[in-house]
Amino acid sequence: MAKVTVSLDAELVVEVMVLAGVGNPQDAVELVVRDYIARGHRTEARVAAREEALREVDAKPRDPEG
Numbered sequence: 001m002a003k004v005t006v007s008l009d010a011e012l013v014v015e016v017m018v019l020a021g022v023g024n025p026q027d028a029v030e031l032v033v034r035d036y037i038a039r040g041h042r043t044e045a046r047v048a049a050r051e052e053a054l055r056e057v058d059a060k061p062r063d064p065e066g
Contacts (some may be wrong), residue, residue, distance in 0.1 A: 022028040
């Protein structure tokens with residue numbers, strides 16, 4: 001996999017390291033990025049499931065009124 005080098009504020013990285021409980025800055029930032037991506041995928045899956053449920057409700061034949 002290709003690697004990318006990014007410059008970040010040292011205080012930001014130290015805070016990420018503390019919150020992630022990781023002693024290596026590279027690993028800490030990678031964990032945060034991976035978590036962010038996973039959270040996005042979970043959100044997409046929930047939205048898709050909700051939209052599918054709404055489509056199923058709309059697709060059901062309606063009872064005649066009156």
